[in-house]
Amino acid sequence: MLPSIRRRIFVRGIVQGVGFRPYVYTLAVSSRVAGFVRNEPGGVRIEVEGRKEDVERFTARLPAELPPLAALDGMEVSEVEPCGDHAFTIVASAPAADRTTAIPADTAVCEACRREMNDPADRRHRYPFINCTDCGPRFTLILDLPYDRPATTMRDFPLCPACAAEYADPTTRRFHAEPIACPVCGPRLAFHPSGDPAATVFKEDALAAARQALAAGRVVAVKGVGGFHLACDALDPEAVALLRRRKGRGDKPFAVMMRDLETVRAYARLSQEEERLLTGRERPIVLLRHREGAGEQLAAAVAPGQASIGVLLPYAPLHDLLLGETPLVMTSGNRSDEPIARENGEALERLSGLADAFLLHDRGIHAVCDDSVARVALGRELPLRRSRGWAPYPVPLPFETPPLLAVGGEIKAVFAAATGTQAFLSQHIGDLGNLETLTAFERAVEHLLRLLRIEPLAVACDLHPDYQSARWARAWAKERGLPVVAVQHHHAHIAAVLAENGAAGTGPVLGVAFDGTGYGTDGTIWGGEILLVEEGSFQRIGRLTAVPLPGGDAGVRRPARMALAHLRAAGLPWDTDLPPVAATREADLRVLAIQLEKGIAAPLTTSCGRLFDAVAALIGLRPEVTYEGQAAMELEALAEETSEEPYRFDLREETELVLDPAPVFRSLVADLRAGVRKGRMAARFHDGLAAVVVEACQRLSAAHGSRTVALSGGVFQNVRFLTVLVEGLTAAGFEVLTHRRVPPNDGGLALGQVAVARWPGREGW
Ligand SMILES: [Zn+2]
Ligand SMILES: [Zn+2]
Numbered sequence: 194m195l196p197s198i199r200r201r202i203f204v205r206g207i208v209q210g211v212g213f214r215p216y217v218y219t220l221a222v223s224s225r226v227a228g229f230v231r232n233e234p235g236g237v238r239i240e241v242e243g244r245k246e247d248v249e250r251f252t253a254r255l256p257a258e259l260p261p262l263a264a265l266d267g268m269e270v271s272e273v274e275p276c277g278d279h280a281f282t283i284v285a286s287a288p289a290a291d292r293t294t295a296i297p298a299d300t301a302v303c304e305a306c307r308r309e310m311n312d313p314a315d316r317r318h319r320y321p322f323i324n325c326t327d328c329g330p331r332f333t334l335i336l337d338l339p340y341d342r343p344a345t346t347m348r349d350f351p352l353c354p355a356c357a358a359e360y361a362d363p364t365t366r367r368f369h370a371e372p373i374a375c376p377v378c379g380p381r382l383a384f385h386p387s388g389d390p391a392a393t394v395f396k397e398d399a400l401a402a403a404r405q406a407l408a409a410g411r412v413v414a415v416k417g418v419g420g421f422h423l424a425c426d427a428l429d430p431e432a433v434a435l436l437r438r439r440k441g442r443g444d445k446p447f448a449v450m451m452r453d454l455e456t457v458r459a460y461a462r463l464s465q466e467e468e469r470l471l472t473g474r475e476r477p478i479v480l481l482r483h484r485e486g487a488g489e490q491l492a493a494a495v496a497p498g499q500a501s502i503g504v505l506l507p508y509a510p511l512h513d514l515l516l517g518e519t520p521l522v523m524t525s526g527n528r529s530d531e532p533i534a535r536e537n538g539e540a541l542e543r544l545s546g547l548a549d550a551f552l553l554h555d556r557g558i559h560a561v562c563d564d565s566v567a568r569v570a571l572g573r574e575l576p577l578r579r580s581r582g583w584a585p586y587p588v589p590l591p592f593e594t595p596p597l598l599a600v601g602g603e604i605k606a607v608f609a610a611a612t613g614t615q616a617f618l619s620q621h622i623g624d625l626g627n628l629e630t631l632t633a634f635e636r637a638v639e640h641l642l643r644l645l646r647i648e649p650l651a652v653a654c655d656l657h658p659d660y661q662s663a664r665w666a667r668a669w670a671k672e673r674g675l676p677v678v679a680v681q682h683h684h685a686h687i688a689a690v691l692a693e694n695g696a697a698g699t700g701p702v703l704g705v706a707f708d709g710t711g712y713g714t715d716g717t718i719w720g721g722e723i724l725l726v727e728e729g730s731f732q733r734i735g736r737l738t739a740v741p742l743p744g745g746d747a748g749v750r751r752p753a754r755m756a757l758a759h760l761r762a763a764g765l766p767w768d769t770d771l772p773p774v775a776a777t778r779e780a781d782l783r784v785l786a787i788q789l790e791k792g793i794a795a796p797l798t799t800s801c802g803r804l805f806d807a808v809a810a811l812i813g814l815r816p817e818v819t820y821e822g823q824a825a826m827e828l829e830a831l832a833e834e835t836s837e838e839p840y841r842f843d844l845r846e847e848t849e850l851v852l853d854p855a856p857v858f859r860s861l862v863a864d865l866r867a868g869v870r871k872g873r874m875a876a877r878f879h880d881g882l883a884a885v886v887v888e889a890c891q892r893l894s895a896a897h898g899s900r901t902v903a904l905s906g907g908v909f910q911n912v913r914f915l916t917v918l919v920e921g922l923t924a925a926g927f928e929v930l931t932h933r934r935v936p937p938n939d940g941g942l943a944l945g946q947v948a949v950a951r952w953p954g955r956e957g958w
Contacts, residue, residue, distance in 0.1 A: 206266035210297035212326025227278035301508035303328035321511035346557030353378035380556035414548035419562030420533035421526025443819020446496035475582025476508035477565035500830030580621040587615035599946035602939035609943035653950035657712035678950040682711025686905035689945030707801035708906030720800030729952030741795035752806035753816035763855035776816035832875035840881030909937035
């Protein structure tokens with residue numbers, strides 16, 4: 194007999210809760226090696242023993258044939274003394290003290306499960322909760338780690354003998370698959386007409402009743418993976434209008450679920466990258482350009498004024514069973530500004546005025562997780578909301594950090610728990626404007642910190658004194674005696690894009706931070722900034738002209754007023770032929786004139802988002818909006834592909850280099866009077882802004898020596914602007930860094946706060 198060798202292997206990455214141990218077991222048996230595999234804090238330990246060539250083959254195949262959801266960050270291999278093992282076993286998990294193993298994210302139903310669900314001979318035929326090691330809910334049902342069934346909301350469903358046999362059989366796809374279930378032992382569906390609990394029906398009857406209600410134009414609350422959706426027939430304009438009214442949502446777009454790619458193609462134009470994003474296991478809502486005809490009609494109802502519609506494919510098996518040929522609106526189950534509903538009782542209570550009926554089930558949701566949203570920009574994915582499917586996977590950091598909590602911003606709240614070289618980003622929590630959302634935020638923070646066993650040594654927050662997140666951070670830190678690091682909003686944006694590109698600490702970088710609003714170090718409202726960012730510090734070296742924002746934050750809803758402020762700043766008269774003047778009552782114009790002149794209730798802002806609003810209002814798009822960014826999004830939708838003649842901005846040296854749009858407004862007024870197409874004016878504006886940013890970066894680069902430009906802030910959700918700016922900067926010889934892992938909007942702030950706060954030299958540490 195040939196002498197044996199033994200190897201000890203330790204792997205890190207996404208290796209728990211993704212079928213990794215069964216994979217190792219099967220690989221070991223087929224490679225004819227003995228030993229064991231065990232989940233440990235921080236990863237998985239494997240020891241294999243056998244003939245040298247078998248052990249070597251096992252070691253080579255291990256990283257090469259991973260199960261679909263697993264990903265390796267690192268693999269350490271060492272030779273140890275053989276101990277005479279003759280079999281391979283899965284050893285019970287070691288008790289965990291310090292765990293920063295990635296928590297698996299929720300994953301769309303896999304093709305194998307979908308086939309079984311559609312197979313009349315399968316025992317899970319038409320079972321809405323089918324799943325396996327390769328797919329299904331994870332993060333949303335995990336109560337604690339290590340990830341085992343008793344530590345999930347599936348602990349309420351003891352396995353039947355058939356499921357137990359699959360769970361114990363290493364040759365099946367359900368070996369150690371924690372959330373598995375079947376019609377005999379698992380959760381079941383219930384359909385509950387609003388206000389009539391006695392009429393509740395179950396299982397197939399529930400599904401049929403839900404489909405019927407949707408076909409009849411009703412709004413149905415559907416319990417899914419990470420919370421509730423409100424669903425209605427997307428092709429029924431009355432149903433969509435009813436839902437819009439009940440939700441108090443204004444014109445904000447609704448996402449639409451379609452049953453397959455073929456259906457999507459009937460309504461939208463799809464690139465290869467968009468197709469990949471739509472069908473990926475994260476299944477985000479993807480913003481797609483709608484197609485002429487059917488696509489236009491659908492868009493008019495679900496996304497008025499937009500060039501794109503948000504589309505997603507079914508990700509829970511329940512969705513497959515629910516969807517027919519007709520696309521369904523699937524919007525988060527909440528009133529505007531409230532968190533998404535989680536439990537059945539809570540949903541019945543909070544959604545009773547919104548939904549006509551409820552499609553419920555009894556699988557518990559522990560962590561609420563909204564759908565993710567993404568679009569394709571520069572040929573790759575650009576996340577706009579990083580939530581279900583991605584959360585809480587860590588973003589690898591290009592530096593080491595002590596344990597930190599970063600609470601993010603105020604709207605689109607996402608927090609980060611970071612330690613070592615990883616920042617675990619939470620799901621999307623929403624806007625922290627009310628107590629319910631703040632409570633949901635607090636619950637999510639404590640859950641994630643506990644799961645990861647991270648005990649922060651400091652808390653990072655925004656510099657804004659009135660952000661709920663910052664107040665919460667200060668109170669939370671005080672209770673624990675921890676230092677608070679307040680990070681300027683736009684500094685955090687740029688630090689985020691640097692961190693995710695692995696570019697932190699590589700010398701000074703020009704950061705272009707364009708967004709709606711953020712609190713500046715001088716107490717004014719920033720939002721059109723060029724910063725010189727180096728490690729934990731920054732210097733403001735460029736900005737847009739500061740103009741008064743009439744009515745402060747309330748002014749955000751009235752782009753016409755922003756247009757009037759810009760006209761006044763450019764020295765242009767308020768002639769009555771101009772749309773924003775025509776849209777404002779004379780008495781209001783008089784008050785506004787005094788307000789602007791004396792600076793009463795009109796704080797100065799350099800906001801780039803408000804500049805987009807002003808231009809949109811000036812060319813007559815809309816004097817008022819129902820959600821922030823609406824006018825700017827419509828301006829992007831309208832812009833023709835090329836302009837050839839970009840509008841000219843002035844560029845002048847003050848304390849900072851100032852990008853002044855006054856000449857742009859003069860040209861706009863002239864174009865308006867000459868009857869130039871709105872789409873052309875929109876294009877000339879987009880291209881003009883890009884051109885002046887390139888010119889500003891060239892001047893600033895000459896003065897400060899950096900050849901790298903980082904782009905962040907909500908304005909960079911605008912793909913038309915992003916694309917032309919990146920082209921311009923690249924042509925000018927700059928290295929350009931943009932987002933691809935976290936959103937450019939405030940959903941990415943927490944990552945940037947981690948990057949800034951981890952500098953131990955900073956104040957407060
Ligand atoms: Zn599956
Ligand atoms: Zn079962």
